[in-house]
Amino acid sequence: MNIQEILAENLKRYRRERGISQEELAHLAEIDRTYISSVERRQYAASIEVVDRLARALGIEASDLLSTNDKEA
Amino acid sequence: MNIQEILAENLKRYRRERGISQEELAHLAEIDRTYISSVERRQYAASIEVVDRLARALGIEASDLLSTNDKEA
């Protein structure tokens, strides 16, 4: 389990918990729609900047998106 | 407190707790010494890849380096 997978899995999980689409999250986090798709498909090693923006959009902290524990927000 | 500051502060704190220099950490994480210096001085929004390598070198998890809580490892 590398860091990109951890981010991808956490992102998908939290996003689905919120019941929002990639597109909506993209809008909320002000990140490109196709980029969110790429991250969820482990295509890139995102910067902490985008991890932070994604976390804020989901109402959690950046560290939650990189955590290996599967705890609820 | 933005994400770069959080990373910088956590990195410095954990590194000093371990009593190791930037040079030693650089060697352990296989990252250039001056790059670690840059990160600690908030010059970049590092990628999660780099954060992960630094965390491993410090014996912690990537999420610990981005956490806002000041807990011990």
Place this chain on the structure above:
DNA sequence: ATGTGACTTCCAGTCCGTT
């Protein structure tokens, strides 16, 4: 043992589209 400016390379991230 660390900070810094200058530098080059390359991929993160955006924007257009189609399947």
Place this chain on the structure above:
DNA sequence: CAACGGACTGGAAGTCACA
């Protein structure tokens, strides 16, 4: 709504000399 492609740009990644 998501995966995926091509083309592009800015800035992270990585290194050096010197203070």
